[in-house]
Amino acid sequence: EPISNNPQQKHSVSAQEKGLGAGGSVSGNGRPNTAAGCGGGGGGLSGGLTQPAGWQSLLSFTILFLAWLAGFSSRLFAVIRFESIIHEFDPWFNYRSTHHLSTNGFYEFLNWFDERAWYPLGRIVGGTVYPGLMVTAGLIHYLLNLLNVTVHIRDVCVFLAPIFSGLTAISTFLLTRELWNQGAGLLAACFIAIVPGYISRSVAGSFDNEGIAIFALQFTYYLWVKSVKTGSVFWTIGCCLSYFYMVSAWGGYVFIINLIPLHVFVLLLMQRYSRRLYIAYSTFYIVGLVLSMQIPFVGFQPIRTSEHMAAAGVFALLQAYAFLQYLKDRLTKQEFQTLFFLGVSLAAGVVFLTVIYLTYTGETAATMATQHHSLAQHMPSLYFSPLPLINPIKPVILNLDTERLFDPVLSAFAVYFAGVMVRLMLTLTPVVCMLSAIAFSSVFEHYLGDDMKRENPPAEDSSDEDDKRNSGNLYDKAGKVRKHVSEQDRPEEGLGPNIKSIVTMLMLMLLMMFAVHCTWVTSNAYSSPSVVLASYNHDGSRNILDDFREAYYWLRQNTDEHARVMSWWDYGYQIAGMANRTTLVDNNTWNNSHIALVGKAMSSNESAAYEIMKSLDVDYVLIIFGGVIGYSGDDINKFLWMVRIAEGEHPKDIRESDYFTPQGEFRVDKAGSPTLLNCLMYKMSYYRFGEMQLDFRTPPGFDRTRNAEIGNKDIRLKHLEEAFTSEHWLVRIYRVKKQENRQALDHKLRNVAAKQKYTSKKTAKRKRGYVKNKLVLKKGKKLNKKSV
Amino acid sequence: MSSSVISVISRFLEEYNSSTSTKLKVVDAYLLYILLTGALQFLYCLLVGTFPFNSFLSGFISCVGSFILAVCLRIQINPQNKAEFLSTSPERAFADFLFAHTVLHLVAINFVG
Numbered sequence: 001e002p003i004s005n006n007p008q009q010k011h012s013v014s015a016q017e018k019g020l021g022a023g024g025s026v027s028g029n030g031r032p033n034t035a036a037g038c039g040g041g042g043g044g045l046s047g048g049l050t051q052p053a054g055w056q057s058l059l060s061f062t063i064l065f066l067a068w069l070a071g072f073s074s075r076l077f078a079v080i081r082f083e084s085i086i087h088e089f090d091p092w093f094n095y096r097s098t099h100h101l102s103t104n105g106f107y108e109f110l111n112w113f114d115e116r117a118w119y120p121l122g123r124i125v126g127g128t129v130y131p132g133l134m135v136t137a138g139l140i141h142y143l144l145n146l147l148n149v150t151v152h153i154r155d156v157c158v159f160l161a162p163i164f165s166g167l168t169a170i171s172t173f174l175l176t177r178e179l180w181n182q183g184a185g186l187l188a189a190c191f192i193a194i195v196p197g198y199i200s201r202s203v204a205g206s207f208d209n210e211g212i213a214i215f216a217l218q219f220t221y222y223l224w225v226k227s228v229k230t231g232s233v234f235w236t237i238g239c240c241l242s243y244f245y246m247v248s249a250w251g252g253y254v255f256i257i258n259l260i261p262l263h264v265f266v267l268l269l270m271q272r273y274s275r276r277l278y279i280a281y282s283t284f285y286i287v288g289l290v291l292s293m294q295i296p297f298v299g300f301q302p303i304r305t306s307e308h309m310a311a312a313g314v315f316a317l318l319q320a321y322a323f324l325q326y327l328k329d330r331l332t333k334q335e336f337q338t339l340f341f342l343g344v345s346l347a348a349g350v351v352f353l354t355v356i357y358l359t360y361t362g363e364t365a366a367t368m369a370t371q372h373h374s375l376a377q378h379m380p381s382l383y384f385s386p387l388p389l390i391n392p393i394k395p396v397i398l399n400l401d402t403e404r405l406f407d408p409v410l411s412a413f414a415v416y417f418a419g420v421m422v423r424l425m426l427t428l429t430p431v432v433c434m435l436s437a438i439a440f441s442s443v444f445e446h447y448l449g450d451d452m453k454r455e456n457p458p459a460e461d462s463s464d465e466d467d468k469r470n471s472g473n474l475y476d477k478a479g480k481v482r483k484h485v486s487e488q489d490r491p492e493e494g495l496g497p498n499i500k501s502i503v504t505m506l507m508l509m510l511l512m513m514f515a516v517h518c519t520w521v522t523s524n525a526y527s528s529p530s531v532v533l534a535s536y537n538h539d540g541s542r543n544i545l546d547d548f549r550e551a552y553y554w555l556r557q558n559t560d561e562h563a564r565v566m567s568w569w570d571y572g573y574q575i576a577g578m579a580n581r582t583t584l585v586d587n588n589t590w591n592n593s594h595i596a597l598v599g600k601a602m603s604s605n606e607s608a609a610y611e612i613m614k615s616l617d618v619d620y621v622l623i624i625f626g627g628v629i630g631y632s633g634d635d636i637n638k639f640l641w642m643v644r645i646a647e648g649e650h651p652k653d654i655r656e657s658d659y660f661t662p663q664g665e666f667r668v669d670k671a672g673s674p675t676l677l678n679c680l681m682y683k684m685s686y687y688r689f690g691e692m693q694l695d696f697r698t699p700p701g702f703d704r705t706r707n708a709e710i711g712n713k714d715i716r717l718k719h720l721e722e723a724f725t726s727e728h729w730l731v732r733i734y735r736v737k738k739q740e741n742r743q744a745l746d747h748k749l750r751n752v753a754a755k756q757k758y759t760s761k762k763t764a765k766r767k768r769g770y771v772k773n774k775l776v777l778k779k780g781k782k783l784n785k786k787s788v
Numbered sequence: 789m790s791s792s793v794i795s796v797i798s799r800f801l802e803e804y805n806s807s808t809s810t811k812l813k814v815v816d817a818y819l820l821y822i823l824l825t826g827a828l829q830f831l832y833c834l835l836v837g838t839f840p841f842n843s844f845l846s847g848f849i850s851c852v853g854s855f856i857l858a859v860c861l862r863i864q865i866n867p868q869n870k871a872e873f874l875s876t877s878p879e880r881a882f883a884d885f886l887f888a889h890t891v892l893h894l895v896a897i898n899f900v901g
Contacts, residue, residue, distance in 0.1 A: 233887070
């Protein structure tokens with residue numbers, strides 16, 4: 001191909017030539033051709049003349065595509081091992097809502113009042129749910145069906161999270177590229193595609209908000225950094241629209257609306273105010289505010305709750321600051337000071353009044369401790385194993401640019417939140433990925449870049465491509481300069497190549513170990529659908545326990561469509577989703593008194609419970625019992641929580657201490673407390689269990705989960721009858737009997753003294769019978785008619 | 789103190805009149821108009837009450853939003869700030885302004901109820 005000798009025409013020489021040149025020199029070094037190395041090497045050479053732009057973008061595209069593929073495939077373990085099914089509990093509600101959306105349309109979904117949940121209260125779904133997830137899945141389903149690709153809505157829901165993980169990788173790439181460079185971006189994309197912290201909430205089948213929310217989060221951050229960099233209103237509006245999507249997707253949007261003001265505030269403190277910052281934040285705040293209030297669930301919270309006040313405060317501060325800057329530019333120092341005093345006193349007065357007003361109408365943060373901590377995911381995190389094995393080096397950045405400051409601020413807050421609540425480990429994950437990518441990128445740049453600089457001139461000399469050497473003066477000049485420099489450097493770095501190669505090898509090994517670790521953790525810890533249980537025998541064959549679905553389908557096919565099922569709130573969503581029956585309480589847990597009623601019914605004896613069940617119109621009761629297979633997540637293990645919640649609302653009727661032995665133990669065998677042995681939950685769990693002998697070593701009625709022989713073996717139920725027990729006794733369903741027509745008396749029958757036998761005193765002469773007090777007719781006298 | 793404040797303000801107004809171009813003065817007049825509209829809305833809300841709250845918020849935020857967007861436009865077309873906005877020509881700034889206004893008013897119309 002003709003090479004132009006004109007040094008001014010920078011883009012005339014084909015990129016291919018340069019690519020071959022640089023590629024050739026890279027492989028000539030014997031270094032593995034990592035993306036970071038290539039990017040770093042390309043950046044290391046001055047002027048970017050040998051930067052193979054074509055190769056670089058091809059490489060980036062390939063790497064991102066592979067990252068998407070890796071992220072997608074590594075989330076498919078559960079689908080391959082079991083089937084394409086919605087997992088756990090919350091996703092069932094999301095699935096049911098999406099199904100409602102796809103069958104009935106958008107406005108029906110937005111205004112949906114669900115009377116089959118929280119009977120008899122009902123639930124306003126449209127106003128208590130973040131619609132982003134359902135709308136996304138519904139839209140994809142609609143578009144695919146429009147193109148005549150008939151996918152079932154369940155498959156769209158199952159595979160939505162893996163697809164969005166690829167998009168998350170791309171937006172992380174974009175964000176890290178803005179913050180650092182392309183190499184770090186590619187590394188970050190690869191990390192976040194397979195990191196377990198994110199996978200745990202976005203496996204195929206886990207149809208939950210976090211699956212799309214992390215994508216929206218990263219994308220919003222990318223657009224924010226871009227808009228601060230360029231100061232363009234266009235990018236800021238893009239950021240607002242992405243923020244709107246985030247608000248519709250997840251309650252964690254509060255993280256964004258606090259982090260961005262914090263970033264602005266830190267910049268103001270560090271004297272890095274600029275007009276671009278003003279434009280970016282002011283526009284973002286106002287347009288973002290009005291957009292976020294369009295979601296019914298959010299409503300007026302952005303101007304009422306304390307979580308959003310930081311954003312408003314920073315907005316006001318920024319306006320004041322900008323106005324003062326404007327005045328400062330136009331007035332002399334003296335004049336400015338006069339006005340400044342006036343302004344400050346006014347501002348102080350306003351702030352004082354606002355504080356007084358807010359104290360009067362102030363919010364008390366009332367969290368229900370019992371219910372809050374009963375959720376295991378709300379506990380503080382105890383371990384950090386899902387985090388990547390990285391960060392031996394965190395680059396200490398002394399001169400932080402405006403946008404690079406974003407990273408430390410983000411990471412500080414993310415670490416704090418992750419320490420408080422395990423579930424928020426998810427917000428820490430993207431940050432850690434980005435920081436570690438930056439660390440790795442700098443290390444690679446440092447240790448590979450120097451090699452490139454040094455090795456390049458000799459490689460070029462020894463190359464056979466004469467035209468390359470003659471191509472343009474700049475090329476030769478650069479080569480000459482570099483050789484000169486490298487000759488100077490060489491004596492100083494005698495041990496250089498060995499250390500560099502060792503470090504590079506170590507880093508690569510670390511990365512490979514990380515990939516293996518991630519895949520192992522994903523496969524073992526996060527790929528269980530939890531609706532289907534699997535156990536493995538000694539010979540490795542698999543034993544599937546499908547009791548849950550068996551029971552829910554029994555309910556679906558054998559009960560009346562309007563039957564009401566009472567169970568503990570954990571199973572509400574699954575019952576509504578799979579069995580399609582009305583439930584009393586479910587995972588939404590918005591009404592604690594209602595849950596307490598159910599808890600009271602479960603903890604009281606059968607007659608008291610029957611009264612409650614009658615008042616709530618309950619037809620069926622469903623419990624989970626793990627005693628036969630040793631399943632530890634059953635209702636007896638959760639029983640104390642039921643008692644505690646019931647005690648919170650009905651302290652006079654339920655006392656937790658009644659359910660413990662006098663020594664303070666919770667026992668289900670003969671030594672257990674009589675209240676426990678007579679309560680409804682106990683009876684329902686162990687009904688007919690006393691007849692069952694699991695194997696010849698243990699007595700009949702041996703509970704495998706509690707490792708105890710149960711106390712009450714002959715249980716009789718008066719108001720319930722057993723309707724269904726699943727194959728491994730995991731799910732037990734009882735039917736509530738209607739009241740009998742004749743009520744049994746609650747008192748003993750009256751003892752009536754036996755009448756003495758009447759013996760006739762008639763003699764033989766007067767044996768004719770006579771009626772006592774019979775009217776005697778006296779012959780001859782006519783009865784007076786008037787007296788009759 | 790008060791006399792000095794008045795003198796400062798009057799001197800500022802003089803300097804403003806002389807040094808700002810007509811284009812910017814037009815934008816400033818528009819800003820003043822938006823400010824007055826917003827103040828009127830707020831006054832109305834104080835007098836009549838906040839029901840329906842979403843309508844009040846929609847109108848008020850629309851005013852504040854228009855104000856902010858006009859300020860951004862003013863910053864971007866001010867020739868004194870050219871160094872900071874090399875890639876943003878005045879035409880581009882105005883186009884962004886229109887785009888932002890479209891989004892803002894679409895949302896405001898949806899919110900007004």
